[in-house]
Amino acid sequence: MTDLKTFGSRLELECQGSLCEIREALEHVAVYLRARRIKREWIEDLNLVLAEALSNIARHGYRDGSGWIKLELDLGETSLDCEITDLGAKFDPSILGRSTPSPTELAEGGYGWFIIRSLTRTLKYLHEDGRNILRFSIPVAVSGEAG
Amino acid sequence: MQFTLGRAGDALVIAVEETRLDAALALTFKDMVRESTTQEGSPVILDLSKVEFLDSSGLGAIVGAMKLLGPERPLEIAGLTSGVRKLFRLTRMDTVFKIHDRAPVIDSMKAAE
Numbered sequence: 001m002t003d004l005k006t007f008g009s010r011l012e013l014e015c016q017g018s019l020c021e022i023r024e025a026l027e028h029v030a031v032y033l034r035a036r037r038i039k040r041e042w043i044e045d046l047n048l049v050l051a052e053a054l055s056n057i058a059r060h061g062y063r064d065g066s067g068w069i070k071l072e073l074d075l076g077e078t079s080l081d082c083e084i085t086d087l088g089a090k091f092d093p094s095i096l097g098r099s100t101p102s103p104t105e106l107a108e109g110g111y112g113w114f115i116i117r118s119l120t121r122t123l124k125y126l127h128e129d130g131r132n133i134l135r136f137s138i139p140v141a142v143s144g145e146a147g
Numbered sequence: 148m149q150f151t152l153g154r155a156g157d158a159l160v161i162a163v164e165e166t167r168l169d170a171a172l173a174l175t176f177k178d179m180v181r182e183s184t185t186q187e188g189s190p191v192i193l194d195l196s197k198v199e200f201l202d203s204s205g206l207g208a209i210v211g212a213m214k215l216l217g218p219e220r221p222l223e224i225a226g227l228t229s230g231v232r233k234l235f236r237l238t239r240m241d242t243v244f245k246i247h248d249r250a251p252v253i254d255s256m257k258a259a260e
Contacts, residue, residue, distance in 0.1 A: 108207040
């Protein structure tokens with residue numbers, strides 16, 4: 001089950017990291033951002049980055065199983081700061097996603113970290129007390145139109 | 148997963164009737180393409196106009212489907228929504244697939260699940 005808390009410009013969400021729950025979590029985030037009139041293209045970017053980061057945790061961190069994932073979002077004037085914490089296997093994003101596979105290779109994977117790196121700023125990773133903590137921010141703009 | 152199969156001239160059209168093609172659906176998608184393409188028609192045109200969200204797993208499954216069909220039966224893509232188009236551009240997959248702006252008009256249709 002997904003546990004969601006929102007306090008003004010802050011959202012906290014905990015889930016069990018199965019692919020189904022990740023979908024549900026992403027939907028909560030999109031609803032929250034739409035209600036704050038964030039432009040559609042930023043919501044799409046964040047949705048994609050979170051989908052990549054969270055499905056990496058489910059597939060690699062928890063080896064296709066599920067486990068605890070906490071997602072924290074802070075919505076500022078010009079950026080959305082995100083922190084994702086999990087208890088899965090340690091990883092090293094510094095070596096991941098520096099380039100995308102060449103399109104002619106027709107690789108079926110290896111795009112995830114490249115996508116995360118391309119759409120985020122200030123990507124930081126820490127491993128502390130058995131926890132993986134991934135922090136990044138995404139530039140955002142509030143839509144001028146109603147709805 | 149929901150999809151529709153149809154013919155448009157010589158082409159076999161597979162229209163994905165899902166709003167998300169992501170990690171949760173990637174394997175099912177490849178199986179669906181394998182089964183659907185036992186039907187005749189070339190090229191195979193994948194209509195993604197209903198798909199609002201594609202992630203790297205979904206993209207990998209589309210690349211996998213293209214490899215499965217082989218060079219004799221090209222896989223082409225139609226009807227990219229804005230987010231999906233962005234992902235194709237970011238990964239430069241727009242240079243690999245022939246991309247149609249609009250989904251082709253289908254001659255005959257068969258809904259499947």
